[in-house]
Amino acid sequence: MNLAQIICFSSICSRVKKRFPTSDHLVEAGIMTSAEQKILENIEPKNVCKYWVPIVWASAVVECGRRENRIKSAYAHEALIRRITDFRTGLGTLLGYNTMSLPLLYSQTVTIGVYSYFVASGIGNQWLDPAMKYPFNEIDMVFPFFTFLQFLFYIGWLRAAEVMINPFGEDDDDFEINTLIDRNLTISYTIVDEMHHQHPELVRDAFWDVAPEIPHTIASEQIPEVTNLFVGSAENVEVHPNEAIYGRLTSASSMSSVNSGKEEPIYGSLSNFRTSIRSLTKRIRGSKRSSSRRQRSVKSQSPQTPDTDNDVGGAPLPVLQENEDLETSADMAVLESQKKPNDDDQKCDDKDVV
Structure with missing residues (x-):
């Protein structure tokens, strides 16, 4: 799973690509073996991101554990396969986001338009009184306050949009993917190798004979909080006894x-x-x-009369x-x-x- 994550991030993040430029660097770092490298390089096509290959290997390990009765129940087997599939779906979603990037023309048009507007506004908002007949038509410099506020807002929004175009870049505000990879690798090996068989002794807890109430410090007691969060807003609404009678069903x-x-x-x-x-x-x-x-x-009893305009059906x-x-x-x-x-x-x- 860690190998699949590194292969995926090396295709979309420049930080990870500079850290692991080739598969040889993965072998030297101990993340992948030489046998796995040969299998990975021989899989066709060779010019695509093969992050899904380690996912297949992980699924095969789960199937082997099920056949060897290391995984006791079918529910546990299904849960493991589902988690592996969800992990693979997340990596594929990241690759999809990287493929459908924002066109360069959009960002260039917005950048040129914003800067051109404020250059023209800085010149056009200067105050010039032609009635004063200044020599050589000198411009009276007046500070455009509202134009300056517009400049701050628009340039700030433009800068935020430029940062969000590529969140896997090398800017200070981008994701620290290398730190995330180190954290996941360390935690996974710690769970499997060091603490998998280390469990605390099953004893009586501190609230065995008393009500489970966690104490507060002096600093936390001064913070007002709601005591019961799972009570609806209409829980304490009182209905008058004269109105708590069902409506009439009969006369x-x-x-x-x-x-x-x-x-x-x-x-x-x-x-x-x-x-x-x-x-x-x-x-x-x-x-x-x-x-x-x-x-x-x-x-x-009525007499028979001929049909006229004043009778219907003989009556x-x-x-x-x-x-x-x-x-x-x-x-x-x-x-x-x-x-x-x-x-x-x-x-x-x-x-x-x-």
């Missing part, structure tokens, strides 16, 4: 209420609601049937209008009876409340 007569000294359920019964809907539907259907019978009887228009009025009045009567239930229905509804 007012069947609605549950909270009386003093009595505990009643806060949900109403849905059975009364279904019953009232069924009865309303039946009454509407019955009224329609009765109105249709009356209409047929009126048609049978005069006044007769049809009278039938429609009867049907509408019957429907309104049914609705009024449902809106104003009698006392017996209200008592029955109160008994059915859950």
